[in-house]
Amino acid sequence: MNAGVGARNARQRRGGDVRDTIREFAEQHRSTSIIVAMAVIAAVLPVLAAVPPFSLFQPHNAWVDGFANAGTYVLLAVGLNIVVGLAGLLDLGYAAFFAFGAYAYAYGASPFSHNDLPFLPLLLVGAAVAATFGVILGAPTLRLRGDYLAIVTFGFGEIVPIVFLNAEQYTNGTNGIGGVYQPTIPLLDRLPDSFQFSFTNPWPFYVLMIFILTIVMIFAYRLQDSRLGRAWMAIREDELAAASSGVNTVTTKLLAFALGASTAGLAGVFNAAKLTVVSPDQFLFAVSFTVLAMIVLGGMGNIWGVAVGAFVISTIQQTLLKQLDIVFHQLGIPILKDVNFLSYQFLLYGVALVLMMLLRPEGLFPSGRRRRELHSAEDSAGEALVVDPAAPTGGLV
Amino acid sequence: MAAPSAALTARPTPVRISRNVRMGILAMLWVVAFYALIGPQQVANALTLGAIYALIALGYTMVYGIIELINFAHGDVFMIGAFVAMFLTTNVLGIHGSINDPIRLTVTLVIVFAVTMTATSILGVAIERLAYRPLRHAPRLAPLITAIGVSFILQNVALFLFGPASVNTPQLINPGLHLDLLGASVAYVNIFIFVLAIVLMFALNLFVGRTRLGRAMRSTAQDPQASQLMGVDLNQTIAVTFLIGSALAGAAGVIQGIYLGSAKWDFGFNGGLKAFTAAVLGGIGNTTGAALGGFIIGFLEVAAASKGYGRWSEAIVFSVLIAVLIFRPAGLFGQQIGERA
Numbered sequence: 082m083n084a085g086v087g088a089r090n091a092r093q094r095r096g097g098d099v100r101d102t103i104r105e106f107a108e109q110h111r112s113t114s115i116i117v118a119m120a121v122i123a124a125v126l127p128v129l130a131a132v133p134p135f136s137l138f139q140p141h142n143a144w145v146d147g148f149a150n151a152g153t154y155v156l157l158a159v160g161l162n163i164v165v166g167l168a169g170l171l172d173l174g175y176a177a178f179f180a181f182g183a184y185a186y187a188y189g190a191s192p193f194s195h196n197d198l199p200f201l202p203l204l205l206v207g208a209a210v211a212a213t214f215g216v217i218l219g220a221p222t223l224r225l226r227g228d229y230l231a232i233v234t235f236g237f238g239e240i241v242p243i244v245f246l247n248a249e250q251y252t253n254g255t256n257g258i259g260g261v262y263q264p265t266i267p268l269l270d271r272l273p274d275s276f277q278f279s280f281t282n283p284w285p286f287y288v289l290m291i292f293i294l295t296i297v298m299i300f301a302y303r304l305q306d307s308r309l310g311r312a313w314m315a316i317r318e319d320e321l322a323a324a325s326s327g328v329n330t331v332t333t334k335l336l337a338f339a340l341g342a343s344t345a346g347l348a349g350v351f352n353a354a355k356l357t358v359v360s361p362d363q364f365l366f367a368v369s370f371t372v373l374a375m376i377v378l379g380g381m382g383n384i385w386g387v388a389v390g391a392f393v394i395s396t397i398q399q400t401l402l403k404q405l406d407i408v409f410h411q412l413g414i415p416i417l418k419d420v421n422f423l424s425y426q427f428l429l430y431g432v433a434l435v436l437m438m439l440l441r442p443e444g445l446f447p448s449g450r451r452r453r454e455l456h457s458a459e460d461s462a463g464e465a466l467v468v469d470p471a472a473p474t475g476g477l478v
Numbered sequence: 479m480a481a482p483s484a485a486l487t488a489r490p491t492p493v494r495i496s497r498n499v500r501m502g503i504l505a506m507l508w509v510v511a512f513y514a515l516i517g518p519q520q521v522a523n524a525l526t527l528g529a530i531y532a533l534i535a536l537g538y539t540m541v542y543g544i545i546e547l548i549n550f551a552h553g554d555v556f557m558i559g560a561f562v563a564m565f566l567t568t569n570v571l572g573i574h575g576s577i578n579d580p581i582r583l584t585v586t587l588v589i590v591f592a593v594t595m596t597a598t599s600i601l602g603v604a605i606e607r608l609a610y611r612p613l614r615h616a617p618r619l620a621p622l623i624t625a626i627g628v629s630f631i632l633q634n635v636a637l638f639l640f641g642p643a644s645v646n647t648p649q650l651i652n653p654g655l656h657l658d659l660l661g662a663s664v665a666y667v668n669i670f671i672f673v674l675a676i677v678l679m680f681a682l683n684l685f686v687g688r689t690r691l692g693r694a695m696r697s698t699a700q701d702p703q704a705s706q707l708m709g710v711d712l713n714q715t716i717a718v719t720f721l722i723g724s725a726l727a728g729a730a731g732v733i734q735g736i737y738l739g740s741a742k743w744d745f746g747f748n749g750g751l752k753a754f755t756a757a758v759l760g761g762i763g764n765t766t767g768a769a770l771g772g773f774i775i776g777f778l779e780v781a782a783a784s785k786g787y788g789r790w791s792e793a794i795v796f797s798v799l800i801a802v803l804i805f806r807p808a809g810l811f812g813q814q815i816g817e818r819a
Contacts, residue, residue: 171619222803225804228547228548228618229807232548233799235751240800247790366747424637428635428638434627438616438627442616
């Protein structure tokens with residue numbers, strides 16, 4: 082074990098210079114560095130999808146379409162990371178806020194409601210509606226303890242789709258609201274066809290998602306290092322101590338809830354405009370669970386970590402598993418050809434969550450503070466008065 | 479929400495007895511009110527459904543009382559129990575319908591219950607050993623997320639083995655046999671389920687109240703470290719808690735199969751959550767409260783269905799859950815085992 086630690090330190094030293102320079106730049110120019118990073122990512126992804134082995138998987142447009150969809154999950158993950166990763170409030174009903182954003186857009190721009198409002202204001206409206214419900218849910222429940230809060234949010238997350246399902250008069254029930262208008266952005270509609278939003282052209286969605294993500298990431302990144310962000314982390318680590326140090330825990334937690342919810346609202350609006358259908362079955366617990374798995378795998382508390390986690394998982398889900406189904410079906414391998422890999426994605430998430438929590442609870446790309454926090458228990462377990470013989474004592478480094 | 483210490487809230491024994499009496503009276507009033515509201519037939523259904531929820535709720539409340547973990551996987555242990563019973567009766571014993579011969583029926587029921595409860599208790603202990611014990615000193619979020627992961631694993635294992643459609647389970651006790659009781663025509667299977675559930679709950683109550691291990695469980699719920707210093711084997715006590723809770727969930731799974739005649743890979747999750755609501759309603763950590771909470775949820779659900787709001791029943795149950803947590807986080811009946819809210 083000691084040898085492993087030594088080797089790792091040596092590795093860190095070697096890469097130290099370049100990393101320090103980048104880190105220094107990133108800390109001094111936070112917004113700029115995010116814009117640059119997002120621009121690079123936005124440019125590299127389509128190129129990557131055009132070269133083998135990725136280009137063999139599926140047509141290029143399908144990749145770009147998949148990236149835009151993955152962006153929805155990245156958005157959700159960045160938002161949930163504020164609630165769970167930074168403030169330490171386990172929200173198991175996050176899909177409900179996603180639903181509020183989506184339905185807000187469906188009311189604003191669909192034949193069902195006879196409205197045709199422009200996209201960009203509705204993006205803000207969706208975020209505001211979701212944030213309002215976040216406050217409505219959060220205000221009475223945030224004084225509850227962590228796991229009770231998890232249950233309340235879970236119950237809320239279950240109730241919301243049921244309400245959307247059963248209030249048929251207002252939501253068209255199971256079928257949902259169809260024919261939702263695709264985004265229209267002023268000035269853009271004067272440009273040629275390849276710049277227009279349509280089912281056959283995923284590029285505008287991709288670019289729009291990159292824009293939304295960049296702005297949200299800048300907000301989230303700057304929030305994390307702000308007074309508010311420090312208050313969130315203080316509450317996460319010790320609520321009593323934070324309160325004694327003058328943090329207003331109620332307002333701080335409410336803000337985490339509202340900001341997390343508003344990000345989900347943005348994702349909901351985008352998703353509704355992209356799929357052009359909003360129905361209750363898009364917002365079940367499976368969505369909340371998927372996003373939770375993404376941020377746990379990516380590394381709770383680290384924005385880039387959760388973004389990468391969300392991107393990788395949703396890309397695997399959308400492309401790899403689907404392709405595995407097709408490949409095995411064509412090859413006709415017994416047993417494997419009848420397995421629908423896509424339907425077992427939750428088995429993978431479940432296994433991944435359990436293994437992750439047991440072996441590397443801080444995720445693949447952890448924030449340093451979070452890692453120390455999650456491992457401090459193990460360090461102190463060895464020194465505690467009562468030694469639990471079965472407990473791992475510093476075995477996981 | 480720092481809880482007052484156990485010493486401050488501990489009451490002398492007579493008070494506890496009167497509290498049980500009070501809970502009993504409340505339960506009677508509840509039944510009478512619903513008798514007037516939904517009629518005798520539905521009361522019989524509600525008691526049956528409530529018995530199933532109560533059996534599952536006991537597992538939630540015991541585990542929470544001892545290690546303060548919401549065992550999300552518990553509902554899925556119940557679901558696995560239903561499938562074990564299904565597999566045992568149809569594929570191993572080769573039974574596909576009701577059994578009318580009382581002796582054969584008794585023997586079959588004993589075998590099915592014994593094997594299923596053993597299987598689910600092994601599963602429950604294994605889950606605790608592999609997934610929760612290593613995380614006992616980790617921050618609270620970690621075991622909770624693990625529990626959700628385990629829940630999804632169990633669901634998908636059942637999905638893989640038994641397919642996405644609901645699977646028929648033999649209704650061992652002929653559902654056509656009725657008994658006229660207090661103005662209702664009650665199926666024997668309903669009576670059997672209710673009586674069995676009550677017997678199991680009394681057995682649990684005796685175990686927790688009268689045995690050495692039961693005392694270890696109660697002391698661990700109050701203060702794990704102090705009870706360990708008094709010589710309680712913490713790991714053993716927690717394992718026994720999971721064993722008993724999972725065995726009861728297994729029994730609930732068998733009952734569910736016999737009662738409804740079907741089992742499905744995803745019914746453990748919602749059933750489990752309703753049972754958890756029951757546990758919260760009764761005051762989590764309080765076994766009697768959990769049992770009563772199960773019956774309350776059963777009554778709510780049946781009442782909603784009989785008044786034409788069946789589609790809303792889950793929303794109603796979860797709204798009750800949220801309301802209880804907000805206004806009475808200690809539950810309707812307060813706490814008995816766990817003193818740490």
